[in-house]
Amino acid sequence: MNTLFCTLAQSGWPEPMPTGTLFHYLVISAAMFVIGLIGFVTRRNLIIMFLCTELMFQAAGLSLIAFSRFHLNHTGETFVIFVLTVAAAEAALALALVVLLFRRKESLDAERWAELRG
Amino acid sequence: MNNVIAQLWPEIALFVTTCLVMVVGLSKDRGTRKLCAPISAIGIIVAGYLAATTSVDTATTLPFMAKYGKVLAAGVGLLLLMLMAGTADRQLEDAVDRGEKFEPLRSTRAEFYAFFLFSLMGLMLCAGASDLIFLFLALELTSLPTYVMVALSTRRDRSMEAGVKYFFLGAMGAAMFLFGFALIYGATGSTALADVAYTIQNRAAGTGSIGPLALTGLVLSLLGVMFKIAAVPMHFYTADVYQGAASSVTAFLAFVPKCAGFFAIMLLVGCAGWAFGPDGYGSGTALPPELRILLWTIAVLTMTVGNVLALLQTSVKRILAYSSIAHSGYMLVGVIAGPGPAESTLASNGLAAVLFYLLTYGVMSVGTFSVVAALERRRRATAADAAIDEVDHIDELRGLWKRQPHLAAVMVICALGLLGLPPLLGFLGKLPLFTSALGAGEIVLVVILGLNSAIAAAYYLRLVSVPFLESGEPSTPDAVVPTPFPSRALAGVVAAVLVVVAGLAGGTLGSHAERAGTFRFPTKTMEATRHASQPTSTVSVPPDAAERGPNAR
């Protein structure tokens, strides 16, 4: 990721804009995404894993807003609203699933669910 | 606005059906409850009919894909519906048979059908997506119901496990392509696919490349969508989920999300266009080199990993899962090949080849899954509730030709079809992939594809020989018997007949795919209309999706 953004910076785009603003938003967004990803990969608790995906979703939302602002249209913001909705739906689903799973094994440890393999 | 609605009639029909099904499924009367399936079927047929008769939105890069995709979704959806019989409510209805009280609130029958239809609807929307937001929502609409379907398909822990793996990894994939979408938007300032395509390609025409931000966006979103088609490296869930879900749901997973994924991939890759050559944009008929390398690597890895891992499996569903991965790899070859030169036919248009392959793969995979779905394992001694289980191990198909010759025949035909043996439908699906990739100069890819087909032959032959050639009883102590749902077997038979008949006389299907694969480069006139239509497109599309979004849950 880092390399990616270095590349982005090196390529000198967007030139006329003070690099501070959009770039910082994007960096934060990317950081959120990566943190979410790392969390998702490293944590074993299903709820925390789910929260990490939410973090990744919101990272995307953040950059959408930033871009929307940058482009001075509202498309990005509209998008974010939909993203939030979908995230909510996913949350509902996730929680239901987690409850169901918890009932079965009395645990939220993702590693307990590794019967299928090979 | 009117135009957009006209495009959406099939989805609307499905939505109406969904509502109806949800209500009907709550009925205390068993006869009424049983109407869910016929109603769904009618809904799908109507949707298919509407899709076949709607006009075509010519403003997109793939103007004819929507129609083809929707009809395809309806057609294969119908077969899948036949396969779904009894999946969710078997236990429930058995319980009712034993005298237990029917509790509408605990019944999952209606929801199951509703989810099925929602997902199908998402697929249809995907095919017709003209906007990134639209596409995002359509993809989510396709996926979210399937998570539930997987988890609820049986009462075993395996389904739960499959569901949780599918959901969590799916969410990660979704986040990935969402982030990619955001970057694409950032790079182009628009979410309308036509605008995105025009902007990116104009930039490419100017600078020779599509720019790092757009590229990053496209790469991320493609990688995210790879989850849907179960391509490397996003394939890890596939075998586990396919094995854990009920066979009918597996069949669904093997087709619907994959189809949606390919529609999305084609739309996204279409934004970058296939006009790159050695000297940058406009000097050839290839993808941007970065995207080409990405897809090339993914395609090769996907088909190889899929085929290779399938070799050692003993579970039919896992074999088919890995084969499903491999087939995604094959289809990616078509995406790499691209639409070819102007006015290209099915033989030189990789996109058309992919679309046709989706059809053939859909039919054949329904056929193979129907065999496992139409059988079940019953412990001989008892008739207890938990004693019924799915057929999974390949040995359980042993001697099938003696007991259920029609299922054995279905397995033989469809497995040989998947293998790509001429003159079956699978061969006709693979041939355009071959020719179009050759036309695009991807000779190495073609050779790898060929060798992979050969590797695949090893396990498909097992699928052929175990049920058809090997005699003797299954090695398990349980009896393998047909399920009491003849429609499952019927779906398989229909698929098998299609595999043969369409192989011999499938020209029409091919022509439709050929037309559907027509790729148009965004034109100057589009840019003129863009400014005029921008408000409508940004306003009109999301509300549609927004209307459906919440209802889908």
Next chain:
Amino acid sequence: MSGLAGQLAIMHETLGSLALAAGDAAHAQPRFGTGVGAKFDVPRLFGLIPFIPLLACALCGLCAAMKVKTKLPAAITVGCLLASFGLTIGLYAQVHANPGDFAIIHAFEWINFQWGQSEAQSLTANFSFYADSLTALWMLFVTGLATLIALYASEYMSHDVGQGYCRFFMAFSLFVFSMACLVMGDNLALLFLGWEGVGLCSYLLIGYFYKKPSAVAAAKKAFVVNRIGDLGLSLGVMLAFVQFGSLEYAEIFRKAEPFLALARDGQWQDIPWTVQLIPILLTIGAFGKSAQLPLYVWLPDAMEGPTPVSALIHAATMVTAGVYLVARMFPLFLVSEHALTIVAWGGALTALLAATIGMAQFDIKRIMAYSTVSQLGYMFCGLGVMGVMGGPAHVFTHAFFKAMLFLACGAVMHGFAGQLDLRKLSGLGKMPGWRIVTVAMFVGCINLAGVPFITAGFYSKDTILGDAFANPAMVPIGWILLITAGLTAYYTFRVFFRVFVGPAYYEPGDELHAHDDHSHDHAHANKDHGHDSHGHGHSAWQPHPPGWAINTVLILLTILSFAAIVTVFKADGWLYRMVTNSSAGAGIAADHHHKFFGFDAHAAMKVVSGIVAIAGIAVAFVLHYSGRTSAATSKADSLVPMLGPIPRWAQNKWYVDEFYHFLFVRPLWLLSVVFAAIDKVLVDGLVNVFGWVPKALAKTARPLQNGVLHDYALRMAGGVALLLLIIVLMVNRGDRTSAAASIPPTDNSIGTLPAAPAAVDPIAVSLDPIRAKAQEAVR
């Protein structure tokens, strides 16, 4: 045997015509050319000559299928062969009427293929027969002897009446068909057909007693060794085709004419090496079929077959096919600088080697076999020294007396239950019923030994010796042949003196039906092959003398052996003209007059070879007749230790078989084993590696699918990161390269994208005015 009278009549006729021919003083002028005259027509009826035996073969096959248990197959065969012989005489009459010319009798198309207009683009090899005097000569003794020997075999094989009898006569008639094709074919392909056909029949007949492992092995050996020769022959045929554009003799000879002129002038360097190679390749074939060095090893073993077979195929006819080939293709041999030298040396060395082996053997049939090999060597020498006539003449005379010798041996074997060991038989001439055999044997022996002036064998051998000494380049060969002549006389009469005269004694052989060839160790053989005959004690057993058929045939052959003198005793007699009036006549061109110690070589040889022969007989007389009291021992035994290991080596055939076995058979077998191993391990192994690699990959990749959710997530994320890394690296590199050559595409017509404002970034343009606002808003 109603055919007998007719047969006798025809024999008389033949003899008459031979005598007539012999008396005919007018002979054709020596012609300098290929010796091929004009073409004349003969009735197509004569095309039936080969096919009548084929009919006999088919009828015998029918008999076998119908399980005939009588002597019907023999009757059919003898009748058909007689008819064939009759036609041959007719053909001879036609040929005789057109000296020097040839006829083509077209039977039917065989290979007739034309795929273009040029010469090279057609291939013609029909079932057409080439009739000239050489053909007639060969066919006369082939069909004649075949008839006689079939008659002999009808009695000889009588113990096997039934399936075996049918089988025998089937193969016998098939042999005559093949031999006729070989001799009469008008093209090299048909010759090849006959060539291999006689090989097959030889195989089938050697292996007639198929239950004997030695017979099966001998049959196989004969076929395989012959095939090696055939390999050379077929290459020669192909080279001839490529060189001359045809397989037909007439055409080949016509095309060879210019080379012949060059050869006569000694301009060898002007004759292409391809032309010169053809006869050498053909020689390989001839040496294979005619059992010459280094391919002679099969013939002694071939004596495993029934004796009539040995007589006809392995003494009189088939083995002379090589001589025929050389004679027929003589024009080609003449245009090759070294071919005839090779032929001569091959023949001479074989003659000597076989004679030395023959001296040390105890099995009389085997002795005859080696003598055949030796005599065939003479025949090749006769051709090789460019004498031309000697070779075919010796073939002709040798055919009669050698067939007779074999048949006499066969009679002995038949009568003494397979006994052939000259140490266990003695004084047969004194036993009742064996007189005719003894006389026949004697006549055969004096012919073979070359007793001067009264035997045909003397004249033909003498011609060869004379020719050899007359050719200055071939004098060493002459000496070799002279030595061989002495050896021949010795070993021939060794047999006669041991077996037919002296004290009467016999031990029956160990078999009633088949014979045994293990001359060296009978006790051992008894153990090995003991069958039903164990029950027959010596006391209870009586030899049974030959019956009328055998005796008749022997008498006829005795007469014929002597009668053959008329054909050869004059240097320009009947045989001479038969040879010179054919394609072999080309060799007359080389007329050498080298002197033998100042004398005319031919005249000198008449004396010298006669002396040598008498000397050989005398030695045999001293060593094996005078004062011999028992069958098993003779004076020679006391001489053996003086010669050291040589007799043992000679008795063991100079260990040539063993040598071949270790030099060729074993290495080839080992090579095959190695190939089989390579095939299994390397070739198939490589294929299996291709099958194994995916599985190995699968085994490697499988642990990645460990079923753990966040491991999956990690792998997915890792994969994504890896792919992104690849892209990023690509972009960086691509940037550099594109920066280096940052020429915007000016020609937009290439792409399907309509001309875009290349220089202007649309985003930059459209966003520029708003950007200020955006900055404000962000602030």
Next chain:
Amino acid sequence: MNWMLLLLLLPLAGAALVAFMPEKSARQVATLVTLLCCVPFLAMVGQFDWARSGVDQFQTTAVWFEPLGLSFRLAADSITMLLVGLTVLLGPICVVASYTAISERQKTYYAWLLVLQTAMTGVFLARDMVLFYVFFEFTLVPMFVLISLYGSTNRKYAAVKFFLYTFTGSILTLAGLAYVALEAARANGFWSFDFEALKTAARGMTFDQQKWVFIALMVGFAVKVPVFPFHTWLPLAHTEAPTAGSVVLAGVLLKLGTYGIFRFALQFTPVAAYEYAPALAVLGVVGIIYAGLICWVQSDIKKLVAYSSVSHLGFCVIGLFALNGVGLSGSVMYMINHGLSTGALFLLIGMIYERYHTREFKKLGGLASQMPVWSTFMVFFAMASVGLPGLNGFISEFMCLLGTFQAGGTTWTEFGMIPGRFGDASLLPGATFGNLGPWFAAFAAVGMVVTAIYILYMVGKIVWGEFKAPGHSAHAHNHAKGHGHDNHHGAAHADHAHGPLPRDLSGREIAVLVPLAVACLWLGLYPSPVLRTLEEPVAMVVTQVRADVLRNAQAALPADPQTADAHTPALLQQAATITEPGRR
């Protein structure tokens, strides 16, 4: 009436009929159907215009899959007719030969056998490339089923190996053909897989393109033939297959490879075929000798015959790459003759296996005394296999060798023949255009000896000698080796050693062998009518190849003759001197 279509579809209909008939009548139906196939074939023979034997006749076209330009296009020229004739002849023989050998799942067996016949007929009749490929590949399935259901102990492995090996090869062939189709589409503007269209396009390709297409084509065909290093599937498949399977495999399926080379490799990529002829011929020659020697050390009779197929088809391959009339027609004849004689050998071995349940040399011997009729046939067909003149094998072997021998004008010049030395002929009169030469023929001819060695080894072991078979230990004392083992087995098999079969061949078995024997004799003694039908198609191929090679050589010739590389002028000269205006 379209007899050709009937011929193609009759077995398929028969298969459907068998599938729906009771088990017991399966073999009767199959026999009837395969015999009935003779009717349309004979009708075709009658209607075929033999004067124009190189021209595709009975053209039948129907649209199949329009978007890809696939059509259902059938036709026949004389080569097709010959090979179809072989297929039709072997059909009833295979069915009848299986009467007693197949006792389980007869319906499946006969149905697939009939399907196989359709597929094989189709391969030869197809004139659309993809249709060809369809039939080509579809032969795999029936064969797979026949081997893996009715084969011997290791049948599943053999079946899978057979399928995968040939499938892998033919996929690359498909890629090559698809590439040609692509070139054709680029040239014509529309997609078509018609032979003629593809041929035109392929011949127009550059040498570099042709080279790769040639290699791709050869991979599949070489596996199918099989050419030397790609042959290991064949002995395995043969050993494991049921008798009829082996017969079909040897008789027809292997010919698909050589037929493919003839139709595609030589006609589509003539220049590459010319250039690579030596390489292929080397493989052929190595195969002849190598496989022949391997035959010699086999312990299983069937494996010996299987390896002999590899060896024999080496002759076929060198004949093909001789690229002259004699070689090509010899090669086509070889396809027929090998089918007849090797097919018959497999039948004979099958008959033994049915009686004694073994194919081991160690356990069998001296059958001549027990089975004279069988032995007669065995020796007959063994001799046909050896290439004895007068039987069919000789004609083809000789022509292949002769064709190879004369195919090398260039080789002659390299060997020091100076053109123009003797009169008008700058080269030997019998030499033709081609890239092989005497050396190839000389080495290949060594195969004659090798063939004799192993065939006679086989005959000597099982036909001649003291009778020896499992269950017959009367003479076992003569053979100390494996003595106890034999007896043990003998006791076990004594009861059913012969089963329902007579000691010697039954009338049915003789009836199966007689047509083959007659055909062997006929083709051996009177092949002329058959050869004549080959003249025209072969001449057409040769003319094309020569024209293309010449054109290519001229194009490659540098403008300045001084710098011309040594090989090219010789080639040109040779081509110029041997070329005469096209005969037809």
